[in-house]
Amino acid sequence: MVDSIPSLTRLIAELAKFPGIGRKTATRLAFYLLRQPPGEAEALAGAILDLKARVRFCSTCFHITEHDPCALCTDPGRDDSLLCVVEEPQDLIAVERSRSFRGRYHVLHGALSPLDGVGPENLHITELLTRLKDGRVREVLVATNFSVEGEATALYLAQLIRPLGVRVTRLAYGIPLGSDLEYVDEATVHRAVEGRRDL
Amino acid sequence: MVDSIPSLTRLIAELAKFPGIGRKTATRLAFYLLRQPPGEAEALAGAILDLKARVRFCSTCFHITEHDPCALCTDPGRDDSLLCVVEEPQDLIAVERSRSFRGRYHVLHGALSPLDGVGPENLHITELLTRLKDGRVREVLVATNFSVEGEATALYLAQLIRPLGVRVTRLAYGIPLGSDLEYVDEATVHRAVEGRRDL
Numbered sequence: 064m065v066d067s068i069p070s071l072t073r074l075i076a077e078l079a080k081f082p083g084i085g086r087k088t089a090t091r092l093a094f095y096l097l098r099q100p101p102g103e104a105e106a107l108a109g110a111i112l113d114l115k116a117r118v119r120f121c122s123t124c125f126h127i128t129e130h131d132p133c134a135l136c137t138d139p140g141r142d143d144s145l146l147c148v149v150e151e152p153q154d155l156i157a158v159e160r161s162r163s164f165r166g167r168y169h170v171l172h173g174a175l176s177p178l179d180g181v182g183p184e185n186l187h188i189t190e191l192l193t194r195l196k197d198g199r200v201r202e203v204l205v206a207t208n209f210s211v212e213g214e215a216t217a218l219y220l221a222q223l224i225r226p227l228g229v230r231v232t233r234l235a236y237g238i239p240l241g242s243d244l245e246y247v248d249e250a251t252v253h254r255a256v257e258g259r260r261d262l
Numbered sequence: 263m264v265d266s267i268p269s270l271t272r273l274i275a276e277l278a279k280f281p282g283i284g285r286k287t288a289t290r291l292a293f294y295l296l297r298q299p300p301g302e303a304e305a306l307a308g309a310i311l312d313l314k315a316r317v318r319f320c321s322t323c324f325h326i327t328e329h330d331p332c333a334l335c336t337d338p339g340r341d342d343s344l345l346c347v348v349e350e351p352q353d354l355i356a357v358e359r360s361r362s363f364r365g366r367y368h369v370l371h372g373a374l375s376p377l378d379g380v381g382p383e384n385l386h387i388t389e390l391l392t393r394l395k396d397g398r399v400r401e402v403l404v405a406t407n408f409s410v411e412g413e414a415t416a417l418y419l420a421q422l423i424r425p426l427g428v429r430v431t432r433l434a435y436g437i438p439l440g441s442d443l444e445y446v447d448e449a450t451v452h453r454a455v456e457g458r459r460d461l
Contacts, residue, residue: 067333068326070316074309080302081291092280094352096310097317097326103279104314108307110273111295115303117269118296127267127296134266153293 071097123194125170125187127152135159135168142166144201148191148220150174150208158206166204169194174212175219181212183219191220195227202230209236270296322393324369324386326351334358334367341365343400347390347419349373349407357405365403368393373411374418380411382418390419394426401429408435 071093078089096104120126121133128134135141135155145166149155155168171186194200203224207213221231236254238247247255270292277288295303319325320332327333334340334354344365348354354367370385393399402423406412420430435453437446446454 068317068328070309070312070328071326074313077306077309080306082294083287083290088282090352091282093313094350095281096313097351101314104310107276107279108310110269110276111303111307111310113269114273114292114295115300118267127270129267129269151293152296153289 120170124168125172125190126155126168140165143199145204146194146200146202147204147206149206150213150216154206154208164204166202167200171207171216174207174210174216176212186216188220188223192223192227195224195229200229202232204232204234206234209234319369323367324371324389325354325367339364342398344403345393345399345401346403346405348405349412349415353405353407363403365401366399370406370415373406373409373415375411385415387419387422391422391426394423394428399428401431403431403433405433408433 074093074096075086075089078084078092079086081089084092096107117129118127119129119131121128121131121136123132123136126133126135142165145164146169147155147158147164147166148169148171149158150171150173152170155170158164158168169187169191171188171191173181173186175181175183175186195203203220205217205220207216207220217233224231236251236258238244238251238255244252273292273295274285274288277283277291278285280288283291295306316328317326318328318330320327320330320335322331322335325332325334341364344363345368346354346357346363346365347368347370348357349370349372351369354369357363357367368386368390370387370390372380372385374380374382374385394402402419404416404419406415406419416432423430435450435457437443437450437454443451
């Protein structure tokens with residue numbers, strides 16, 4: 064039994080903590096590691112420790128980085144008048160990957176969710192407002208998720224930022240590229256019709 | 263971008279080596295680890311290193327163990343006249359979990375697969391035959407998988423073991439418990455009819 068091998072039981076328990084990894088998958092992963100040469104397991108363990116040792120949050124934009132301030136905040140080729148606000152570092156990476164935005168970023172680390180006890184004080188909103196004080200930012204693009212929480216956060220930010228004389232924009236709603244209209248949900252089609260453009 | 267954070271890129275690459283874990287899942291897991299307190303990441307890294315440091319193969323049955331010989335080989339309450347042969351340690355664990363077998367085990371570490379270059383010399387077959395020499399084992403239950411390779415291995419072992427005067431048995435084919443007959447594949451139903459028993 065696995066229980067007679069404590070180190071295996073322990074690794075399976077640790078792997079099963081990952082979201083979306085159940086006990087069966089964790090067992091499969093642990094057995095895979097067992098079959099690998101020791102160098103492979105050491106490389107993985109080293110990479111995990113290294114990540115936690117090296118990665119921190121940028122004190123300006125709160126993106127993850129190995130050097131503070133991060134490369135995005137120090138890049139002289141970026142437009143200081145544009146600021147994109149996202150919920151999580153992964154969202155920033157998604158926007159960057161689109162190569163459509165050359166301004167600066169601000170990572171909130173979450174979205175407003177009163178039911179989960181997440182209020183404005185739990186997000187990096189105060190720091191966002193401080194960044195807007197010097198008047199260099201002319202437009203804030205709010206790229207929070209299109210979920211209830213993300214939308215509420217976008218509205219909340221708009222109410223705080225508009226009085227500062229800064230333009231607040233939102234990513235366009237619409238049909239995703241390559242979609243079959245037939246399979247797009249009706250709310251998205253509704254928004255796409257509302258936001259229709261001249262050809 | 264992730265590429266500007268080398269330690270993150272490296273961990274994602276390491277995690278993506280797991281079977282069934284693609285780049286997207288690896289990225290999700292890495293970001294999850296980033297959000298955890300350092301203690302969590304250290305526990306995972308420690309468990310990985312510990313596993314490789316502690317777990318070895320039993321020199322008798324080749325099951326995984328922290329102590330050689332393993333607990334299954336030294337347990338005085340087990341029947342020395344019964345030996346169950348399996349492909350992998352996971353298979354042994356599956357048989358143990360069924361609480362239906364109280365003999366000893368032998369793990370082959372694979373099945374015959376000429377196309378993949380796995381011949382008898384790559385499995386622990388010589389060691390199996392050596393274990394049968396002292397005449398204590400009266401029955402070998404071949405519990406290799408019900409795949410082409412597992413069946414071929416079972417037949418091969420039967421040819422080697424029967425001449426030694428040892429009974430060779432195979433797990434029963436049949437309908438899995440809780441199945442809807444409608445959805446069981448026809449080859450399994452065929453075998454279940456062949457192997458029908460009196461009620």
